[in-house]
Amino acid sequence: MTASFRGASAESLAALTDELGGAVAGSPETATSVAGELFSVSQTLRSEGALRRFLTDASLPAEAKTGLVGQVLGGKVSETTLSVVRTAVSRRWTSAGDLPDALEHAGVVAAVKGAGDQAGRLSDELFGVAETIKSAPELRDALSDPARTLEDKTTLVRSLLDGKALPATVTLVVQSLAGTHRTVGVALAEYQKVAAQVQEQGVATVRVARDLTGAERDRLADLLSRQYGRPVHLNLLVDPTVLGGIRVEIGDDVIDGTVSSRLDDARRRLAG
Numbered sequence: 001m002t003a004s005f006r007g008a009s010a011e012s013l014a015a016l017t018d019e020l021g022g023a024v025a026g027s028p029e030t031a032t033s034v035a036g037e038l039f040s041v042s043q044t045l046r047s048e049g050a051l052r053r054f055l056t057d058a059s060l061p062a063e064a065k066t067g068l069v070g071q072v073l074g075g076k077v078s079e080t081t082l083s084v085v086r087t088a089v090s091r092r093w094t095s096a097g098d099l100p101d102a103l104e105h106a107g108v109v110a111a112v113k114g115a116g117d118q119a120g121r122l123s124d125e126l127f128g129v130a131e132t133i134k135s136a137p138e139l140r141d142a143l144s145d146p147a148r149t150l151e152d153k154t155t156l157v158r159s160l161l162d163g164k165a166l167p168a169t170v171t172l173v174v175q176s177l178a179g180t181h182r183t184v185g186v187a188l189a190e191y192q193k194v195a196a197q198v199q200e201q202g203v204a205t206v207r208v209a210r211d212l213t214g215a216e217r218d219r220l221a222d223l224l225s226r227q228y229g230r231p232v233h234l235n236l237l238v239d240p241t242v243l244g245g246i247r248v249e250i251g252d253d254v255i256d257g258t259v260s261s262r263l264d265d266a267r268r269r270l271a272g
Contacts, residue, residue, distance in 0.1 A: 009098040012091035032114030037081040038107035045100040055089040062090040112198040115168040123195045125169040127235045130188040153177045202232040204250040207239040
């Protein structure tokens with residue numbers, strides 16, 4: 001979602017996330033609460049076109065827009081959330097739709113900060129949920145079925161995750177059902193990217209024929225971190241088609257050291 005922000009919207013988003021980071025620093029409970037409120041506000045702005053257009057009208061003074069926000073949200077959200085939303089509406093946005101998108105992004109950032117020192121676990125759980133949905137057609141169909149209500153889908157997600165995953169993970173998986181991304185899988189992938197950005201990490205998807213030991217994971221993460229100049233979080237997939245070796249995808253880079261890849265290379269050389 002962040003890739004869609006250009007010009008004034010990109011600058012406004014940066015200011016918004018900076019303020020949010022300071023507002024929730026050191027308080028995971030506040031961050032978690034703010035995340036839910038920002039998701040709610042973003043959904044309201046998507047459904048209320050007249051309000052959204054007013055709050056993004058560059059010809060109107062910021063005081064008019066922040067004043068209206070106070071009237072609409074005062075007493076319904078925390079002062080922290082209200083302050084973040086006021087900052088958002090006082091900024092310039094390239095398009096009206098960027099405002100609710102930015103508030104959703106800020107909500108994801110808040111949810112990640114709400115995980116505190118377990119942000120790495122949050123990333124692992126988001127990846128695990130995405131892979132589970134991808135490999136379970138019945139679950140994938142249930143979560144994408146337009147005939148099922150959002151409340152029904154939310155109940156299903158909570159029945160699967162409550163007590164088994166971090167509250168921040170549950171919050172983000174529930175938010176992925178809101179329909180603001182093409183699919184739940186796309187939403188979860190975007191949230192993983194935001195989680196990595198918040199932690200100032202890169203993300204590597206690692207495919208192996210067998211699970212790696214803790215020491216092997218640490219060595220690989222250290223190697224990739226030194227190669228890319230920043231910490232790298234590993235998303236590990238045990239994939240029988242790998243046939244030994246390892247395949248690493250990080251950004252647009254692919255490091256393929258699998259047996260199947262080497263066999264393919266040999267076949268190409270023989271054919272040539």
